[in-house]
Amino acid sequence: MGKEQLGIAVVGCGMIGRSFHMKALQTIPQYQIVGVWDAAATAAAAVARDFQVKTYADYQELLNDPAVDVVDICLPSGLHGEYGCPAARAGKHVIVEKPIDVSVENAQRLIDACEQNGTSLAVVLQSHFNPSIVKVKKALQDGALGKLIAGEAAVKWFRDPQYYQSSQWKGTKKLDGGGALMNQGIHTIDLFLWFFGEVRSLTSLVRTVLHPIEVEDLAIALLEFENGALGTITGSTACKPGFPERIELYGEKGSIALEAGRIVRWKVDGASESDYLDPVLTGSGSSDPGAIAIEYHQLQLAAVAEAILAGKQPPVSGAEALRSLRLILDIYRADGRWIHY
Ligand SMILES: NC(=O)c1ccc[n+]([C@@H]2O[C@H](COP(=O)([O-])OP(=O)(O)OC[C@H]3O[C@@H](n4cnc5c(N)ncnc54)[C@H](O)[C@@H]3O)[C@@H](O)[C@H]2O)c1
Known part of the structure; x- marks a missing residue:
């Protein structure tokens, strides 16, 4: 055995x-x-x-x-x-x-x-285990929105000066590798890629506007996906007092929006919105890094154990995690010019 x-x-x-x-x-x-x-x-x-x-x-x-x-x-x-x-x-x-x-x-x-x-x-990347996110992913796969047209990912968070001052590594190029996108925005960016697929081209503006740190506390990127949809990503730790992160998806057949990992809009042809809306606010790290929900860590760590014990590849794979890392590094690299893949 x-x-x-x-x-x-x-x-x-x-x-x-x-x-x-x-x-x-x-x-x-x-x-x-x-x-x-x-x-x-x-x-x-x-x-x-x-x-x-x-x-x-x-x-x-x-x-x-x-x-x-x-x-x-x-x-x-x-x-x-x-x-x-x-x-x-x-x-x-x-x-x-x-x-x-x-x-x-x-x-x-x-x-x-x-x-x-x-x-x-x-x-x-524990958001993959949030049932609301999984529901949206499945709806997209089933064609609920038809062809995707546009999307917005916005992580307008706030970190107080103490957050950076009290840490040896946060806000440093070497150990944090970036700021609002690499540290805070990565979950939302990872999901945005999960929903929309490969990026065809992008441009960005990457700035340090509020905190005395080596990395960005505000970045805005404009993307065109392989499927033709256009998207924007906004990431910040300078948007006082910090707002729940949002993803908005627009397709031929309607629109879905998530806020802090819960479904807050489901305006889709032929669907009754009340069947889909999430009643409970799950945790957001919008102004407190420790305020995220623990449940999705539990679900992912349990799924990892099950996979390892069964001799299978556990979620989320290194290759999948590379996608958000590459995109964030390319958003930094672009800063004012276009990158075409
Ligand atoms: N999945 C999520 O939602 C989530 C949330 C927060 C943080 N994180 C990630 O978790 C990681 C840690 O973040 P954190 O907020 O716990 O940071 P932290 O600063 O609270 O903890 C880091 C720990 O690493 C130790 N450390 C530092 N340098 C070391 C070294 N060279 N060798 C051994 N130990 C060392 C420190 O003593 C400290 O205890 C980061 O990669 C961060 O991105 C993920």
Whole structure:
């Protein structure tokens, strides 16, 4: 009989590691949390104490632990590949938080390391597990809107100065890799691509307008998709006090809109809107990064365990996560000119 449970170690005991991954993992029977590690020993010790698991003296000791099947990386974005590759070489399955990394080269190295060592790679893009998002995706696949004409993705969020000042890595080119798009907007951009498909051409304006940071706090992109639809992406951490992120979809047969991951408009020929609208407001990180919902992390981490135990590719794959990374990097590169693919 195959394995029924996976030993998992969480690397990075900051906000997402401590308050989302650890909490979610302990509710999923397919995981046994073996231990945690963080460069900040006090952060690791506090999480180990709260969740009654062990810590490791260093990362290598964690990788040497035969009880660890899966390494779950919740480190600053620019370290995902750097820590993920040795985990794969140690024969561990790898989970990394979004973005997969901040450069295509590092992301590809991580994908290759997992492939070459026969281990799985999953990137946390938990919105794929939001039932409302899945409903919209299915409706588009079923042709509910007919041919797609236009779309808007808007992440007009706000981060107070303390958010950047209190972090060694947020707002830095090296470890955050970008700002409002790479860190905050990526979920919405990833979904926009999921809904509309490949991009044919794009232009953008990328600015730092409010915060004293190395990366953008305001960016606007104009896109043309392969299917002919036109779209805009707005991403910001300078829109006070922060507004729930929105995606609007327009097609031949009507329009659908999502706000903070819930369906707020379903004006589609032949459909009764009240059958589709979501009653409950799910979490949005519009002004507080910790205000996102934990449920979708739980659903994705559970789906990852099920896939690994069944010997299948877990969601969301490295290749899929590369799409939003590439698009964001191209939006930065465009800044004032057109890129045609
Ligand atoms: N999926 C989501 O909705 C979501 C939400 C927030 C953050 N994230 C992602 O999670 C990751 C972590 O974000 P966070 O908000 O938890 O950050 P954080 O700053 O709260 O935590 C990062 C942790 O990494 C540790 N660390 C830093 N450098 C290290 C190193 N060289 N070696 C080992 N440990 C090191 C720090 O001590 C800290 O405990 C980022 O990639 C971010 O994009 C995802």
